[in-house]
Amino acid sequence: MFTYNIDEELYLRLVDIGDRDAVYKLTDEGRGYLREWLNWVDGTQKPEDTTEFINMSKKNYADSSGLNAVIVFNEQVVGIAGYNLLDWNNYIAHIGYWLGEGYQGNGIMTRVSKALTDYAFDHLNMNKVEIRAAKGNVKSRAIPERLGYIEEGVIRSAERLYGDYVDHVVYGMLAWEWNKHGTRS
Template sequence: MFIHKINDDLSLKLIELRDSERVFELTDKSRGHLREWLPWLDFTTKLEDTTEFIKGCLKGFAENKSLNSVILFKGEIVGVAGYNNVNWSNKTAYIGYWLGEGFQGNGIMTAVAKTLTDYAFDELGLNKVEIRAAVGNKKSRGIPERLNFVNEGCIRQAEWLYDHYVDHVVYGVLAEEWNEK
């Protein structure tokens, strides 16, 4: 089992099938909160949906295409974060994340995104990390902004969100910029 300790209260653990129940429970309890910005909530209605998601994560990890982890805060799974995709040709990782309702405001996701960025550059030897967020999702956008990612522009109608399109802001940071800090 892979665990990466961030601080005394916070760790990342490679997602496993045995996490299915807790991840589904957290998803289900946070459904209204998460649905505002995540397009997959209506397709995650039973435990088996989360189990299939985790199987896909494990397949992506085995194929060296992604790395998804659960976020442990004080020993409890509170969200999911990782590289939704790693483009080895261009040496770029794409970070995605979500946090259960009630766990925001503790600096969790900023610390997680910083750790994933460090890992991408220091351990994987990548050149760039990207985070994308809907224009109106101020909380999610605040994470790359706090970490001094560069706003690289807007992709219009980047994602269908149940009954409307949302534009995405693309944030990026290069290894040389990150290592200057």
């Protein structure tokens, strides 16, 4: 089972069925906030929908194609982060994340993204880590920018978000860049 300690108040743990109610509650209570940038929110209408997400996450972890972890902050589940895709042909890890609305402003997602970047290079031997965010999602885009990721470009109409198409900004970090710039812990 995957557990990754980040600091004294923050760690990641592979999402499990025991997290269902906490993850569903975060989703349900933050529905309006999360819906602005996440296209799966309307499809999560009952706890059983979260069970499906957890089962899919466990399957992806078992076949090494992805990793979804709960973000635990001061012993409370506050969001989800991990690798939406582990591309073993090209050694690229694709980081994805979301955080409950009430937990912003604590530096949680920056610390989590830094830890996931470290883990991808140190433990998975990836060559590259990517983070993609909707062009208008300024808060999400600030995370890779803060960590020194390089803006590589924009994918036009990359995602359909509740009837409208949004562009994605792609950020990348190569292993040698991460090492060279001393961004690592």
